[in-house]
Amino acid sequence: MKALTLAALIAAAPVASLADSLTLATPLAGGTVRAAGTDLSAYWVEDGDAAELVAYYTTGGAAPQPLRMRLTEGDRVVFGLPGQSGATWSFAHEAGAVTITGEALHSQLAMN
Template identity: 40%
Template sequence: MTVFSKSSLAAAAIAALPILASLPVTAAWADEVRLDKPATGATLHGNDVDMSVYFTENETGDYVLVATYLGKTSHDAPGRLVMALSDGEKVQFGLPGKRGSIYLIAREGDSVTIADRPAARRFDS
C-alpha cells in the first residue's frame, strides 16, 4: 500500500505547474441536449450563444423544433428559429455573426438531439 503525505502531494502539484502552464488553453465549450418528449425543453450554454429549445408534434407526425437564442454580448438581440423534422432528418448550421459555433440538430425516432460544437477555424494567408 502506498501512502502519500500532504507535503509530497503539494510538491508534486508544484512540480506539475510548468507542464500545465505550457499546454494551450482554449475557451471551447460544447453542449448537447436530447429531448425525448414533446413540449419539454432544455437550454444549451455555448461559447457565443445560449439557446433554449423544445419541440411539438404536428398533424403529419413531424417534430416542430423551436429554438430561441441570445448572444452573450450586450448588443445581441434575441432570435428564434423554427424547423420541422421528419424521422432521420439532420441539419447543421451556424448563426449570423456567431462564428464560434456550429449547431447540429437531428431527429432519431422519438427524440431530437441538439448540439453546439466549436466551429473549425480556418486561417487564410
C-alpha cells in the first residue's frame, strides 16, 4: 500500500520543464517562444540607444494581446503576463541583441 501511495505521489508531482528561449540578434528579426501553453511572438526595432520590443501573446484560441517595452543595453526584466498563469517571461537587451525566455512555473512536493 505504501509503495502504491508513493508511486501515485511521484506521478502526480509536477516536474521542472526547460525554458524556451529566443535571441533576436538584429532589428526586425522575429520569432515565437512558447511556455506553459502561451505563445509569444516578437520583434524589435532600434529606438536611439534602446531596443523597442513589440510582442503579441496568446493562449489557445484567445485573441492576441499586445506587449511593448523599451529596453536599453543591459536591461533585463522578468514578470508574468496578464491573464496568463503558469509561466514567467524574461526580456533582456545585451550585446546588441534581445533575448526572450519563457519558463513554466512548477511546484515541488515536500515530504517528511
